[in-house]
Amino acid sequence: MSTPFGLDGAQGSSPRPRARIAGGVSLLTMLMGIVSMSLPGKLGTAAYFCATASNIAAALLFYRLFRPVNKIASLAATIMSFLVSGAGVLEWHPQGVDIGLVFLGLYCLLIGGLVWWSRFLPRILGLLMAVAGLCWMSSLYSAMTHLLSPYNLAGGALGQGALTLWLLVMGVDTRVWKELSDQAPRIVNNSTS
Numbered sequence: 447m448s449t450p451f452g453l454d455g456a457q458g459s460s461p462r463p464r465a466r467i468a469g470g471v472s473l474l475t476m477l478m479g480i481v482s483m484s485l486p487g488k489l490g491t492a493a494y495f496c497a498t499a500s501n502i503a504a505a506l507l508f509y510r511l512f513r514p515v516n517k518i519a520s521l522a523a524t525i526m527s528f529l530v531s532g533a534g535v536l537e538w539h540p541q542g543v544d545i546g547l548v549f550l551g552l553y554c555l556l557i558g559g560l561v562w563w564s565r566f567l568p569r570i571l572g573l574l575m576a577v578a579g580l581c582w583m584s585s586l587y588s589a590m591t592h593l594l595s596p597y598n599l600a601g602g603a604l605g606q607g608a609l610t611l612w613l614l615v616m617g618v619d620t621r622v623w624k625e626l627s628d629q630a631p632r633i634v635n636n637s638t639s
Contacts, residue, residue: 461511461566461624462617468507469613475500476603476610498531511618512560514626519556526553547585554579554605561609566622571609578605 478497482490505527512520526549533546554575562572581601584590591598 460620461627462620464507465511465613465617466615468504468511469610469615469617471500471504471507472606472610473614475504476606494534498535501527501531508557511623512557512564514623514630515560515564517630519560523553523556523560526550526556542588544585547582550602551579551581551583551585554582554602557609558605564618564622564626566619566626567609567612571612574605574608576605578602581605 475497478493478500482494482497484490485493505524508527509520509524512523529549530546530553533544533549556579558572558575558577558579560572561567561575562569564572578601581594581598584594584598
């Protein structure tokens with residue numbers, strides 16, 4: 447039975463188109479996020495909800511893409527991405543800390559690790575995502591945020607943007623992805639009819 451966004455792990459389907467779609471959806475998320483911060487009122491709110499919806503879609507696509515590397519870390523990254531969306535919708539800022547950026551930092555660190563260990567993407571992208579994660583995590587301390595601004599924003603955007611553009615333009619090394627996918631443990635349905 448097939449599931450949305452190709453989450454069923456069907457054998458024989460190429461990961462390259464899915465990686466490019468993930469890159470495109472991730473780019474849409476970033477663009478809508480920028481638009482939502484730039485536009486006031488209802489247009490900004492509409493753009494924000496578009497960014498949130500595309501973030502959820504990107505998280506599901508990234509889960510499928512990185513599941514062969516490490517299923518638990520990929521699931522944790524997906525959960526962090528959902529928490530980014532949830533914290534943003536709830537506008538959760540205890541003691542002035544933007545919790546959404548903290549979750550985004552954790553998400554970027556997890557994705558950075560998955561990219562680093564994947565072998566189907568260049569390791570430099572994993573390193574840039576880890577730097578992006580640390581930049582977003584600087585929001586934990588308001589003094590550090592002000593001290594590092596705008597460099598923390600630039601570092602976060604560079605890391606996420608590099609991975610997004612690579613996926614959109616280049617995709618993944620299909621041969622390595624399939625090797626990892628073939629090695630990943632499968633859940634076998636032992637039910638009888």
